[in-house]
Amino acid sequence: MPSPGLLVLFGSQTGTAQDVSERLGREARRRRLECRVQALDSYSVVNLISEPLVIFVCATAGQGDPPDNMKNFWRFIFRKNLPPTSLCQMDFAVLGLGDSSYAKFNFVAKKLHRRLLQLGGSALLPACLGDDQHELGPDAAIDPWLHDLWEKVLGLYPVPPDLGVIPPGVPLPSKFTLRFLPEAPKMCSEEQHVAGADPPGPPSEQQPFLAPMVTNQRVTSPSHFQDVRLIEFDITGSGLSFAAGDVVLIRPQNQASHVQQFCRVLGLDPDQYFTLLPREPGVPCPTQLPQPCSVRHLVSHYLDVASVPRRSFFELLACLSPHELEREKLLQFSAPQDYLLDLIPPIRPRAFSIASSLLAHPSRLQILVAVVHYRTRLKEPRRGLCSSWLASLDPGRGPVQVPLWVRPGSLTFPETPDTPVIMVGPGTGVAPFRAAVQERVARGQTGNFLFFGCRWRDQDFYWESEWLELERKGCLTLFTAFSREQERKVYVQHRLRELGPLVWDLLDRRGAYFYLAGNAKGMPADVSEALTSVFREEGGLSGPDAANYLARLQRTMRFQSETWA
Ligand SMILES: Cc1cc2nc3c(=O)[nH]c(=O)nc-3n(C[C@H](O)[C@H](O)[C@H](O)COP(=O)(O)OP(=O)(O)OC[C@H]3O[C@@H](n4cnc5c(N)ncnc54)[C@H](O)[C@@H]3O)c2cc1C
Numbered sequence: 001m002p003s004p005g006l007l008v009l010f011g012s013q014t015g016t017a018q019d020v021s022e023r024l025g026r027e028a029r030r031r032r033l034e035c036r037v038q039a040l041d042s043y044s045v046v047n048l049i050s051e052p053l054v055i056f057v058c059a060t061a062g063q064g065d066p067p068d069n070m071k072n073f074w075r076f077i078f079r080k081n082l083p084p085t086s087l088c089q090m091d092f093a094v095l096g097l098g099d100s101s102y103a104k105f106n107f108v109a110k111k112l113h114r115r116l117l118q119l120g121g122s123a124l125l126p127a128c129l130g131d132d133q134h135e136l137g138p139d140a141a142i143d144p145w146l147h148d149l150w151e152k153v154l155g156l157y158p159v160p161p162d163l164g165v166i167p168p169g170v171p172l173p174s175k176f177t178l179r180f181l182p183e184a185p186k187m188c189s190e191e192q193h194v195a196g197a198d199p200p201g202p203p204s205e206q207q208p209f210l211a212p213m214v215t216n217q218r219v220t221s222p223s224h225f226q227d228v229r230l231i232e233f234d235i236t237g238s239g240l241s242f243a244a245g246d247v248v249l250i251r252p253q254n255q256a257s258h259v260q261q262f263c264r265v266l267g268l269d270p271d272q273y274f275t276l277l278p279r280e281p282g283v284p285c286p287t288q289l290p291q292p293c294s295v296r297h298l299v300s301h302y303l304d305v306a307s308v309p310r311r312s313f314f315e316l317l318a319c320l321s322p323h324e325l326e327r328e329k330l331l332q333f334s335a336p337q338d339y340l341l342d343l344i345p346p347i348r349p350r351a352f353s354i355a356s357s358l359l360a361h362p363s364r365l366q367i368l369v370a371v372v373h374y375r376t377r378l379k380e381p382r383r384g385l386c387s388s389w390l391a392s393l394d395p396g397r398g399p400v401q402v403p404l405w406v407r408p409g410s411l412t413f414p415e416t417p418d419t420p421v422i423m424v425g426p427g428t429g430v431a432p433f434r435a436a437v438q439e440r441v442a443r444g445q446t447g448n449f450l451f452f453g454c455r456w457r458d459q460d461f462y463w464e465s466e467w468l469e470l471e472r473k474g475c476l477t478l479f480t481a482f483s484r485e486q487e488r489k490v491y492v493q494h495r496l497r498e499l500g501p502l503v504w505d506l507l508d509r510r511g512a513y514f515y516l517a518g519n520a521k522g523m524p525a526d527v528s529e530a531l532t533s534v535f536r537e538e539g540g541l542s543g544p545d546a547a548n549y550l551a552r553l554q555r556t557m558r559f560q561s562e563t564w565a
């Protein structure tokens with residue numbers, strides 16, 4: 001049977017599902033399958049009825065929500081009036097990306113798999129459930145699943161014997177070619193591209209707002225090992241608005257020294273201009289890149305040259321330079337530089353919980369940023385791209401602008417005046433609760449209970465004086481856990497257990513909402529465990545009943561979490 005044309009459709013909030021989809025695309029091409037890879041919302045969904053073979057790669061975002069770039073598809077596919085035979089010509093498979101510390105683990109992939117079956121599609125195999133919490137990350141589930149997938153697909157559509165599978169050592173053609181221009185264009189396409197004309201709506205990924213940075217203040221003591229910044233932007237005239245729980249997205253750029261070093265090592269002239277041409281028809285050029293574009297702009301604003309290399313990087317590099325004898329081949333490939341966009345991933349925007357309320361700070365947006373800095377076996381310490389870039393900006397030395405936009409958050413707070421909220425936010429996890437407390441206090445909402453954890457009272461107790469002032473005014477009840485002030489660690493979950501009678505009373509009798517934000521590693525599971533132990537001890541529930549109680553809180557959105565790695 002001839003190749004059916006494989007379609008890979010992805011829904012991705014932060015890029016992982018897109019990376020996996022591109023990997024699928026490459027693996028398909030090696031097997032001589034025609035393959036298109038597209039975001040779900042950029043695909044014309046009415047054509048799905050004539051697709052023979054589709055792989056859906058979907059992350060779960062928010063509280064079990066679909067990522068932004070598949071929301072329209074999601075609404076369409078769950079329309080009640082779709083006939084149950086709509087997709088009876090389609091073989092499909094669903095690959096999910098999720099995190100088992102969330103209550104609705106891989107909810108989108110599971111629900112989509114069921115829906116496609118309902119609409120008559122034939123599943124090639126059960127949905128794959130990638131899990132961030134696995135020590136090997138989502139690949140632990142993806143690798144064996146892909147192995148089975150290709151067996152099924154090749155069973156249906158075998159590789160033509162005269163062509164065979166393209167072996168791993170042979171590079172696939174690059175996605176784009178770079179056509180270098182003899183001289184710089186007269187009009188500066190880059191400035192036009194960044195600043196844009198009159199933005200048509202609120203700022204977005206396509207048209208970010210260039211927000212003036214007002215302050216950038218270190219809020220951990222100078223002697224503390226962790227640099228954390230409170231950063232404030234002026235959003236006057238931006239059209240941005242937000243509520244407690246919303247998130248700001250920031251597009252960082254590479255340090256000038258990294259840009260120079262990268263160009264030097266690859267023999268690129270930063271001032272040279274090029275136009276980008278897709279090799280295959282229908283493949284769009286990245287919207288963030290102006291045309292024509294300078295090498296400097298490409299490397300500063302688009303290529304994530306400081307990122308930890310992905311597996312695909314080594315796969316491609318191995319094709320280009322498996323050993324010394326292949327040096328010539330490497331030169332041959334690196335000369336036209338066409339593989340740059342295949343080798344180096346694009347810079348992804350980074351999310352930060354908004355830490356201020358417009359009701360308390362009109363026209364301002366604040367974030368609390370932990371600067372990522374860690375050592376590996378390499379000589380140079382590794383620095384997080386966005387947090388280090390933000391930390392390096394100094395509005396005291398001249399105007400600084402940061403491209404940003406806002407996304408509705410996954411944490412939502414009750415509007416009733418007296419529904420209590422229990423907020424658990426160790427470290428920078430407290431950021432969204434600062435916005436919530438400000439908003440609730442401004443609206444006269446009572447019952448604000450905050451559990452905050454840090455290392456030492458005098459090193460990393462963010463907003464200490466603000467919290468104490470609010471407590472004094474009777475607007476807030478604060479519980480602290482200073483993990484390193486005594487021999488044994490004391491964390492927020494220890495306080496939750498100690499305050500079990502209060503926590504149980506708030507949740508069971510007063511209908512409180514429970515929120516959790518911060519580091520995804522360990523903390524969410526520990527806090528959930530502490531909560532179920534409160535349900536057992538104070539509510540007298542059995543183990544299974546306590547677990548059901550927590551599940552019910554999650555289902556009814558009275559337990560919400562936002563955690564990050
Ligand atoms: C919804 C949401 C809200 C968020 N809110 C906040 C917030 O309020 N404040 C905040 O500071 N951050 C927040 N984050 C995290 C933020 O988006 C960035 O991930 C963070 O700032 C790091 O980005 P970076 O570009 O500096 O680092 P990157 O260049 O992206 O590097 C980070 C990566 O480095 C690796 N890494 C980090 N530390 C180590 C280590 N010790 N050992 C080995 N590898 C390591 C990990 O792979 C990690 O993913 C939030 C994330 C999400 C999704």
Ligand SMILES: NC(=O)c1ccc[n+]([C@@H]2O[C@H](COP(=O)([O-])OP(=O)(O)OC[C@H]3O[C@@H](n4cnc5c(N)ncnc54)[C@H](OP(=O)(O)O)[C@@H]3O)[C@@H](O)[C@H]2O)c1
Pocket residue numbers: 226370371372373426427428429453454455482483484489491492493518519521522523524526565
């Ligand atoms: N790679 C990692 O695993 C990792 C882990 C934590 C933080 N970080 C990095 O550190 C920076 C700041 O992170 P952050 O603001 O989220 O938090 P943080 O400052 O690292 O930690 C805040 C508080 O949470 C405590 N804590 C540690 N494990 C916990 C658990 N299982 N349950 C409850 N509390 C726990 C910490 O105690 P102790 O430190 O005393 O144990 C500390 O008192 C970020 O750059 C983050 O990426 C990385």
Ligand SMILES: Cc1cc2nc3c(=O)[nH]c(=O)nc-3n(C[C@H](O)[C@H](O)[C@H](O)COP(=O)(O)O)c2cc1C
Pocket residue numbers: 011012013014015016017018059060061062063064065067097098099100102103104105106107132138410562563564
């Ligand atoms: C704010 C946030 C909310 C999340 N919510 C869920 C969730 O409800 N269920 C789940 O299984 N995974 C959840 N995850 C984990 C993501 O699905 C997982 O990290 C995935 O790899 C992200 O893929 P993407 O980069 O393509 O968006 C969440 C992650 C973040 C940062």
